[in-house]
Amino acid sequence: MSASAFLNAATRQQHDDRVPVWFMRQAGRSLPEYREVRAGTSMLESCHDPALVCEITMQPVRRHDVDAAIFFSDIMVPLQPAGVAVDIVAGRGPVIAEPIRDAAGVDRLRSVTEDDFADIAEAAGLVVAELAGYADDKPLIGFAGAPFTLASYLIEGGPSKDYARTKSLMVGDPQLWHRLCERLAQISTTFLSAQVHAGARAVQLFDSWAGSLPLADYQEFVQPHSAAVLAALGELDVPRIHFGVGTGELLLAMGQAGADVVGVDWRIPLAEANRRLGGAYVLQGNLDPALLGAPWPVLAERVRAVIRSGAAAPAHIFNLGHGVPPTADPDVLGRIVELVHTEGPALRAEAREGRP
Template sequence: MHVTSNHPLEAGLTHDSRLITAYRGTRPDVTPVWFMRQAGRSLPEYRALRVGTQMLDACLTPELASEITLQPVRRHGVDAGIFFSDIVVPLKQVGVDVEIVPGRGPVLGKAVRTPADVAELIAHDPAQLEDTLAPIVEAVGLTVAELGSTPLIGFAGAPFTLAAYLVEGGPSKDHIHARTMMHAEPEAWAALMRWTAQVTGIFLRTQILAGASAAQLFDSWAGSLSRADYEAHVAPASRLALEYVHDIRYTVATPEGRETRDLSVVHFGVGTGEILKPMHEVGADVVGVDYRIPLDEASRRLGGTVPVQGNIDPALLAAPWEVLEQHVREIHARGLSAPSHVMNLGHGVPPETDPAVLTRIVELVHSL
């Protein structure tokens, strides 16, 4: 599918931005930088805006979601906005009983533990999402109108992470019930993964068609898996989820004429150093790297041919500046081993982070 003529990529606003240039594997003159969870609790303006509003209500109120997305771009001068939402929004919109409990995270009304539970869940048709995501379309539209030439990244949770929440009933340290189901009830597990792939794929596609310039798939819990389990029981569903955006195209003017390009896709997981290559092979253009593995080693494991994103340790955001500066400079140097590099954190911004530190990192990265 070709994006519309007013899409930021097609309209010539974002296709040659630092971020999209790096995502396409060409190193721009200045390393682009943005932060996972840059929109959120570290910003006083976010906390003021959220008073009296539940998380999922904020995600589904277009004006709120747009304003929260824009706040860190204005404050920090980052090279991209990341759409403010939550990976469980499509679950809620398709009819699943889920809430985000402050201090805990997503909590399901009922854990999905048996084949009968899976059958009940997947009776919710993912296609009905297309009739419930109007607030997302509106929020993206409001946001890209303000961002102009700064690209917006659309995001969604990977099928395994969504499935893990569903099976565990909420956050879990080891995802033991989910990992058990994939072996004890392989048919039910496969059906659950197909369903979560469809739900999250539609959610991601909606954001892109509404105006986001790149896509990022978060597999927050994939680090709990062995490589064999990932490849056999998870990778096929992640591949299916990304198929929802792989047919999206845009056209740019070049000295030779008009060129049709594919959308750039980033795949990120936590604790996934042992499965970076299969994560790339599900259909990603860029691989996000967490803080547990050096960036040049990650690039080596990816064959030295894949753009990388990461991987500042969030713990160092509260360290003395000279310590953090050395850390950022080292990551920048290690990033030179890849075709291109987008500076980011190796996970999300901790809520207690001083926003001035993030702004200072942006200035440093842009100066290197």
Template sequence: MTSAVTSALHDSALLKAARGEAVPHTPVWFMRQAGRSLPEYLKVREGIAMLDSCMDAELITEITLQPVRRYGVDAAIFFSDIVLPLKAIGVDLDIVPGVGPVVAKPVRTLEDVAAIPDLTPEALPFITAAVRSLTSELAGINGGTPLIGFAGAPFTVASYLVEGGPSKEHAKTKALMFGAPDVWEALMVKIADIAAVFLETQVAAGASAIQLFDSWAGALTPDDYVRHVQPHSARVLERVGSLGVPRIHFGVGTTNLLGLMGDAGADVVGVDWRTPLDRAIPMVGDRAVQGNLDPTLVFAPTEVMTARAAEVIEAGRAAKGHIFNLGHGVIPSTDPDQLARLTEFVQSYPLD
């Protein structure tokens, strides 16, 4: 990117909020803003498998840009999937419609871990091409719109590999964690390196921030998180932090882990809708927060939605910085027009 573009992005509302600086307005973007809630997404994805779309630079670019064009949000989130890096190195898996990621041969032994190849940037040419295309396009939108890179955190990716697919109880994952700590440690080190390379590749190509997404971390006690998970998330965040971009760390159902997730190396801690921001902010220390409107409130009357959004914005004033978001991803049946109204409301909400 040119220095002029870099300067414009540096002064964007999202990156300023992530650094705890004064902002012209509360920046807003939405997890899963690119996806099934958009008719244009459904059109371009028709007949194309999910992981295939995540490995096509032109499709990645188009899908990532769709919500930026529609809503004028303050950031684009790189369109990908938690298990995409595993697919890129040849792990036999697929995303089954209505089920989620399914792994053909779940991990059980040290030999299984050793069989997982390392990830290198050379295995990700479609990622580099997509990020470069996106940053070029985003430079001309709203004076420069940042791109947030994306990866799944080690615990969540490990849970798919061990369970063989989605799980509510994570019983097999915890059995491995507690019963075969040597296998668990090796697996987490392997996945942490994969996640770090995946994020480093995105940043090297032009991403201005990253989000490490730990969907299932809320299944853990604080002690188990500190002992078995936090060091590996910290490994990822430390490597990306050396590149000088803000790091967002988000998990679902993590009320009891927010401070620990921040301590793993986050500049911004994502808060899901279950924890009011006024309770979350003291937990995360001297860090910015992201969140956290209940995603179902977009189905309420507009005046109800915006009233609750105002409460979130007001609560966010107490944080070092605040990036407005939903408390989890956009629900597929969401009305895009309602998200447009929410975006406009947040960006026009007075901060004086």
């Protein structure tokens, strides 16, 4: 059994005395020290500066005492060595210079090797070295975007509300779609592998926009490619977290793609997610990030409710149901961590024993 509360939960060996907690997008955004250190440096430039990546990744660990660090990067980063010209535009998100909408565009997308991510590996190594100085074992989580979400950005040319171009290409030209996603699966796998080989001890595959699909389309067009990524990472013997937004109807299929831990957004209680998943997976989540501005007594009760609901699962990693908003008060996040650590074990034990 690991000394890490996070890794124990992720591998279904959760200690009775600890409910682990970390936050998606904890590295950056809401922290004043992040804004200070990022001043004058673009997002993509920041992602390629190993010392800066290490500093940003570690900031929430120092401030909040979370149980794991999430590698600071962007899902667009691995597309750059594949030949994609992309910019992260403030207030909009990723913008693709030449969207991919035909066979010629897919053919332009190059395969990548871990050598293409030498700066990523260096940054991960720096983080792992700093995490080694903590008395309690805090692992680094590597992350990447899933093929569907990457494809949606490449096809749409940027963020979208309805993913109309993506869905039209997906169902209208399945052969081209699968060729594109096979290439993206190779890119995501290599990006994650580089982080694991540099010391990351868990990974999270973000399929942020998979919730826009009905189950049948997810199973036919998306699941096989996410499964390819997760299967490859399984060979590296690290816990695999699979997360998407609005995926209540897809949870079982996402788990069956090869997850050890299924991330759940805020739309359904964790106990219901566990029921849909047949009690077969560790759950991660799922406090609504929009509630972070609520009065503390109200928010604290919602945190407790998440812990109680999560007790239905074989193990539970506390998190938000999506990323930390940029307007979040860092002190509130710290109070949540303290509550989860101090009250979480008793709340989980009581819920599992069926007591109110």
